[in-house]
Amino acid sequence: MRRTVWRVLAIALLVVLGAVLLGRVVNPPTTPYMFSESRRLGGVDHEWVPLREIAPVMARAVVAAEDANFCQHWGFDLKAIKLAIAQGSNRGASTLSQQTVKNVYLWHGRTWFRKALEAGITPLVEALWPKRRILEVYLNVAEFDEGVFGVEAAARHYFKVGPEALTERQASQLAAVLPSPKTRSASRPSARVKKRAAQIRSGAATIRADGRAACFES
Structure with missing residues (x-):
């Protein structure tokens, strides 16, 4: 029985490792959440574009909005986690690496099992994928x-x-809708979204100046 359990765990680890290695070079055509939304809506709007064809202001805006220390951590931002706990919120504690793992390999939800899988796969992605x-x-x-x-x-x-032509303002407004994309609009921003976008523009300028954008702009 014990041998069977270890064998199953070994196989599971190899499958995960293989999936992560594959993800380094193969663009995922869909994700579990995208697939479920496509079934619900009868299709989704999605087309892959390489990072080199995305305006740099967009990349900086998303990092500033979602994970300002992206270039400095190994998958988990401990300072952000401690701050979120102190504030009684989990907003801002999830890094871009964790969100990527959740989107590509897992499902949406707040169960401990999913979070445990996310915590296990994130260091693998950080170790095997470049930040870019x-x-x-x-x-x-x-x-x-x-x-x-x-x-x-x-x-x-x-x-x-196209994504290569996005302006600084447009990029910041796109980044500002990410926490709640179904209730916020980038083209018709509310006062709250406009305020958040202005903060993102400021944050993007800061991470460019202090070197925290170096890992994905080099």
Whole structure:
């Protein structure tokens, strides 16, 4: 019995390791959440675009909005986690690496089992993927509106431009909808979204100046 358990665990580990290694070089055509939304909505808007074809202001805006210390951590931002616990909230504690793992390999939800899997896979992704790859995948699978996934679809959906042509303001407004893409609009931003976008523009300028954008802009 014990041998069987260890064998199953070994196989599971090899499957996960293989999936992570594959994800380093193969673009995921869909994700579990994207697939479920496609079934619910009868299709989604999604088209993959490489990071080199995304305006740098967009990459900086997302990092500033979601994970300002992205270049400095190994998958978990302990300072952000401690701050979130102190504030009684989990907002801001989940890194881009964790969100990428959740989006690509897992399902949405707050169960301890899913969080445990996320915690186990995230260090593997950090170890086996360059930071640029993590950010590239995140930008291509994040939800920006109902049924709109990835920055290519989002740029055309909201602003009728390609992701390479996004302005600083447009990029910050796209990043500002990420916490709640089904209730916020990048092209018709509320006062709250405008305020958040202004904070993101400031944060993006800061991480560019202090070197915290170096790992994905080099």
